[in-house]
Amino acid sequence: MVTEATDTVAATRSRIQIQGAAKSFSGRTVVDIDDLTLGEYPVEGLIGPNGAGKTTLMRMIMHSTKLDRGTVTLVRPDGDDRGDVVLSELPTYAMAGLGVVKTNQVIMDFEKLTMWDSMLLSVAKPKQELPFKIFAEAPLFAEHEEEMRHYLDFFSLTDPADQAGSAGEKKLLDIVRCLLLKPSFLLLDEPTAGLPDDLTEKVMEAIRLLAASGTSVVVVEHDLNVIWNLSDQVHFMAEGSVILQGTPEEIRRHETVVEKYLGEGHVGG
């Protein structure tokens, strides 16, 4: 049954709790969420028509867009005694250190850095990047070579000593950078946009493996087949609010969703 409040499955994963959060641009309310918890299921999809506020909500979670009001809190899994953290009070760069990581909707890369550089940047800890650590490169590479090569092989990325060339390579590299951060909560903003089918499958497989290892994953995606195939729970967003929550089957059959967003093509099978 589609509900307006999600039943808790088990608090074994990191969750993001959004309370009373709103954001307006030029007087127009883009996001207005009363109470929403993300990450209660291994993989959650966030869908909705263009302009629904999905990307803005993600940016609010990462605090790369300031909230007009409200809070975004990282809720630790049961048994983790580090305590909850109010993300909306922290600078953007602090998110990755807390395990909250987001891929980018638009393709972003470091123009002059190679793929090795990008991956090493992700895995380097602050103490390895101190100005006087001028001999830290070799130990850093040795420490992380295996996992970097694993992802290179997994996504069939060749020649890591060169820059990512195509848009697809840059998209995958963005995902790899995030995976190497070992997130406890990963937000994926249109991770398969522009990718061919085989690489889309690879990305979906990576997401499944990550979720199976205990990471909470939230996917924003316009390719609804990805959402239906991956998600354990789907949030439907419209006009800045999450108006429906449920399993993929429940959401894709819901009259309002079909009428306003999906069309008949996504119903059934």
Place this chain on the structure above:
Amino acid sequence: MSTDWLSSALVFGLFEVVMYIGMGFLLHMQLGLAGIGNFGVVGFWGLGMYAYGIIYGGHAPSGTDLIIDIPWPFGDPWQAIASVILATLVAGLGGLLIGWIISGMDLDGQLVGTFGFAAIVFLLARSQKGLTGSEGGIGGLDFPYDIGSEKANAMLWLLVASAIVIAIGYYTWRVHRSPYGRLLIATGQNEPLARSLGKPSNLTKLWMFTVTSAGMGLLGAMFAVIVHFLTPLKLGVDVTLAVIVALILGGAARVWGPVIGVLLTVGLFEIVVQLYAPFPDSWYRQAMPVVKQIIYGMSLIVVLMYRPLGILGDMRRDKLMRSIHGD
């Protein structure tokens, strides 16, 4: 080995070349790696220079003491060494203050902010008679040792300064091959992306700017010793222009860029033209400084039009990564 061929003028010319290469390395880290614009190089250099003069115990030409007169409990060379260290710290504090102001600005704002800082340093040097000697300047700055002649002292100081600049160059070279260098490049290239990967981009830029500004101050303090006498004329914008022209000419993104650029500009003019070109003396006094600025400016225009990344071109991380990590 005879050093008769090495005139005092040549030693001073070489010292200037060494100074500019050092400042070029530091500006390379600011602009070429971290993407921070600094149009106030002379401000940090001059701050170190004047801070050294004041702290060391220089005096006005009339012989009267300046307002600040530190009663050093020991003499040279420790007095000079301590003064150089303190002058470096003063320049670093200047870098921290200006860096804090400009770290959130775009490139245009950074250029204007640092230019404004250099103008303030110049105005302080020119107007604060009790502190800086004003137009009269600060004198009484000699080598912290005496090994014989003035030329011998200057040569030894040139060796000391060269060793410091070589150390700065080696550090810069290592930075390119370290996680810290990668962090600087990432911060300079795409700050939002760097932040999303957990990198505190503003703090990174601030510390880097502070340390490299302190380095510029260190070089300024070294320069104060060899010139013996400080006046506001030494704080002209032409110093900043020369460093920027040299860096862009050589290649702002390459370690060797400042070396090539300085040799082709400052080296060519301050040594080859000034000492060996057969021009009449009157030219050197009147026309040559103007001609130098014109040629520097034209070189910059030509390079920006036809080879905007400088003679050595862009950084080649692919070659570097292959040489370090294979593949």
